[in-house]
Amino acid sequence: MSKTIKIIIIAVVIIGAIILYATSVYNKLVTMSTSVDAQWAQVETQYQRRVDLIPNLVESVKGVMKQETTVFLGIAEARKSYAGATSVEEKVKAGNQVESALGKLLVIMENYPQLNSSQSVQTLMAQLEGAENRISVERTRYNDAVKTFNLTIKKLPVNIFAGMFGFIQRDYFEAAPGAENAPSVSF
Secondary structure, eight states: OHHHHHHHHHHHHHHHHHHHHHHHHHHHHHHHHHHHHHHHHHHHHHHHHHHHHHHHHHHHHHHOTTTHHHHHHEEEHHHHHHHHOSSSHHHOOEEEEEEHHHHHHHHHHHOOHHHHTHHHHHHHHHHHHHHHHHHHHHHHHHOOOOOOOOEHHHHTTHHHHHHHTTTTOOOOOOTTTTTTTTOOEEE
């Protein structure tokens, strides 16, 4: 076998190995990117579940507490904002608006013990609390998926192929500024 043929064979093997590796990296990145998208869909599902619970909660509480219409209007507006949101950023903002409005309602409920005695309100509040917990879990899972994806596309040699294939860093879910403060309600 001539030296030229050996060089060609070695070059073909090296190029083939690079192509196989690039294909493997691409498939891994597609899988991870899809996982991030799927996890965000889970967050949205839980947001929607919460938004769907709100009318029931509001109607139950309205029957017991008619004078706090501003809080209910705030909740309705927040729900409407979420329903009209189209991007991840808009949905996060609307989700935070819903949380703020619900936080105010929870404060009111603490100040009105007779509300807590209503069985329908108790049931809906438990469901709402469960929805909030589910949202928290799904947000954490989303951020974990984003972290894994972002770390993968930053590491050598994957970062070379990630850039070639157009994979870019994904954004984490971040709470709205001021979300760490409990809402205040004054009468």
